[in-house]
Amino acid sequence: MDQPKIERLLRLIKMLTANPSLTVDETAERLSISPRTVYRYIDTFRQAGFVVKKVNGFIKLDKSSPYFKEISELIHFTEEEAYILKY
Numbered sequence: 001m002d003q004p005k006i007e008r009l010l011r012l013i014k015m016l017t018a019n020p021s022l023t024v025d026e027t028a029e030r031l032s033i034s035p036r037t038v039y040r041y042i043d044t045f046r047q048a049g050f051v052v053k054k055v056n057g058f059i060k061l062d063k064s065s066p067y068f069k070e071i072s073e074l075i076h077f078t079e080e081e082a083y084i085l086k087y
Contacts, residue, residue: 012041020060
């Protein structure tokens with residue numbers, strides 16, 4: 001997988017969690033890709049275990065997806081760790 005594709009996938013994850021009021025067409029336009037590619041990426045997310053919901057024409061990644069909990073646990077820092085990272 002090439003780096004631009006990975007970057008688009010990560011941007012799509014961010015968009016589908018932060019802004020659940022985008023249609024497939026709007027999402028495709030913001031990422032400069034085709035709606036068909038958005039659907040393929042969404043299918044990839046589903047196969048990977050993410051929960052993808054479509055409500056009133058808007059798509060979003062449900063925060064109940066198991067990976068979100070795992071990612072959250074991986075990037076959780078204690079107050080001391082956060083201080084060290086900051087400086």
